[in-house]
Amino acid sequence: MSYRDLNPSLRTIMTPGPVETEPRVLRALSTPTCRTIRPRTMEMLRKLFQTENKWAFPVDGTSRAGLEAVLCSIIEQGDVVLVPIYGRFGHLLTEIAQRYGAEVVNMETSWGQVFDPAEVIQEIERVKPKIVAMVHGETSTGCMQPLKEIGEACREKDILFVVDAVASIGGVDVRVDEWKIDACIGGTQKCLSAPSGMAPITFNSRVEALLLQRKNIEQGLAEQKASEAVRSRIIRSNYFDLSQLMDYWSPTRLNHHTEATSMLYALRESLRIVLEEGLEERFARHRFHERALVKGLQAMGLELYGDSRSKLPVVTCISIPEGIDGESVRSMLLRDFEIEIASSFGPLKGKIWRIGAMGFSCRKKNILSVLAALEAVLVRHGAKINPSKGVQAALDVYQEIA
Numbered sequence: 001m002s003y004r005d006l007n008p009s010l011r012t013i014m015t016p017g018p019v020e021t022e023p024r025v026l027r028a029l030s031t032p033t034c035r036t037i038r039p040r041t042m043e044m045l046r047k048l049f050q051t052e053n054k055w056a057f058p059v060d061g062t063s064r065a066g067l068e069a070v071l072c073s074i075i076e077q078g079d080v081v082l083v084p085i086y087g088r089f090g091h092l093l094t095e096i097a098q099r100y101g102a103e104v105v106n107m108e109t110s111w112g113q114v115f116d117p118a119e120v121i122q123e124i125e126r127v128k129p130k131i132v133a134m135v136h137g138e139t140s141t142g143c144m145q146p147l148k149e150i151g152e153a154c155r156e157k158d159i160l161f162v163v164d165a166v167a168s169i170g171g172v173d174v175r176v177d178e179w180k181i182d183a184c185i186g187g188t189q190k191c192l193s194a195p196s197g198m199a200p201i202t203f204n205s206r207v208e209a210l211l212l213q214r215k216n217i218e219q220g221l222a223e224q225k226a227s228e229a230v231r232s233r234i235i236r237s238n239y240f241d242l243s244q245l246m247d248y249w250s251p252t253r254l255n256h257h258t259e260a261t262s263m264l265y266a267l268r269e270s271l272r273i274v275l276e277e278g279l280e281e282r283f284a285r286h287r288f289h290e291r292a293l294v295k296g297l298q299a300m301g302l303e304l305y306g307d308s309r310s311k312l313p314v315v316t317c318i319s320i321p322e323g324i325d326g327e328s329v330r331s332m333l334l335r336d337f338e339i340e341i342a343s344s345f346g347p348l349k350g351k352i353w354r355i356g357a358m359g360f361s362c363r364k365k366n367i368l369s370v371l372a373a374l375e376a377v378l379v380r381h382g383a384k385i386n387p388s389k390g391v392q393a394a395l396d397v398y399q400e401i402a
Helices: 023-029 038-049 063-074 088-099 117-127 148-156 205-221 242-249 261-277 279-300 326-337 364-380 390-399
Strands: 055-060 080-085 103-108 131-135 160-164 183-185 198-203 315-319 352-356
Touching: 023 261, 038 055, 038 198, 038 261, 055 063, 055 242, 055 261, 063 088, 063 131, 063 160, 063 183, 063 198, 063 205, 063 242, 080 088, 080 117, 088 103, 088 131, 103 117, 117 131, 117 148, 131 148, 148 160, 160 205, 198 261, 205 242, 261 279, 279 315, 279 364, 279 390, 326 352, 326 364, 364 390
Parallel strands: 080 103, 080 131, 131 160, 160 183
Antiparallel strands: 055 198, 183 198, 315 352
8 A cells, every 4th residue: 555745735824823834943843853952942931931030941742731731730639729711721721720639710701801900819819829820812712811910919919820821922922020920831833933842831939949849748758658638749740740840951951751852943943033033023023914914804894803902913803794604714715725714612613713823924925815815705605895905905004114
């Protein structure tokens, strides 16, 4: 039996992740392997996260691996964890925390909205959790949660503040130290424009102190029989044990697992590209192309979904026009134009489309292509839109800096 070569289409990917991989990152993946770039990678990650933390390194695995590594390493049986939910990935934080024995308290708001920080702080005062875990950029709804006041409140009350910045890191401002974030998790496959497979994280001395305390308990178990109460404080995962990963990423390089060296090269190159562009310049680029995309969609006569005041710049959500089969539109975009956009989850499934403009995918060619193709496909589906208006409106934005 013979097998065909792998030959995927060269599609334009405009989903909220994974996105198109930066060509220079693809080249880095083919670099012969060695082990000489860890310190410089950690240094670059500190700059990305805008932190002075000692610990900033990637966890091998997709972004969910980073979330699990942080939560499983700091949660002890019975800990109260507050998870405010405003989309799909708040539910994921809840599930992970529950699996590691936490007593999770949720507060929820309508998808398409975010929380007033005062509401979250009020709930913190009522619940008195050990940990508050929140999503910064919620790709399922295209919303972005303000975090600064919440982080300050957590620090004042000696509560650990854990943030999922998978969708936002490298595309919008994430200020770990200024916002008093104790642990922050990113991903490679979105605004960093690398393949999925690593989860950059950072955590501060407050988290490190808890990890060392738990490590000492584990070491004591090797010498004496411990009670069930003490055993419940042991980190349940070996692979995701941050205390062991700290040893692995320390100058001693204590062996823990086989390094995903090629992915580390990809991450390092993506970080180099981000820092070469400059964080402020990169954030401004994402906002600029977002404005062109939004102007085009609105000129076309489409309605954006969600509260514009809390819009995530790198994800734009569109209400599917009444009477239009959203999946048929997506299929035609992919089949005839080789452009991929996303649907959504849960209560928004079949109600909105999501267009991601992240990292390397966030460029003029892609914005104009998706607008032109979407316009043509909607006309073909009989949607009541304004033909020929979308691309022209986007071009007006681009000509402002011509």
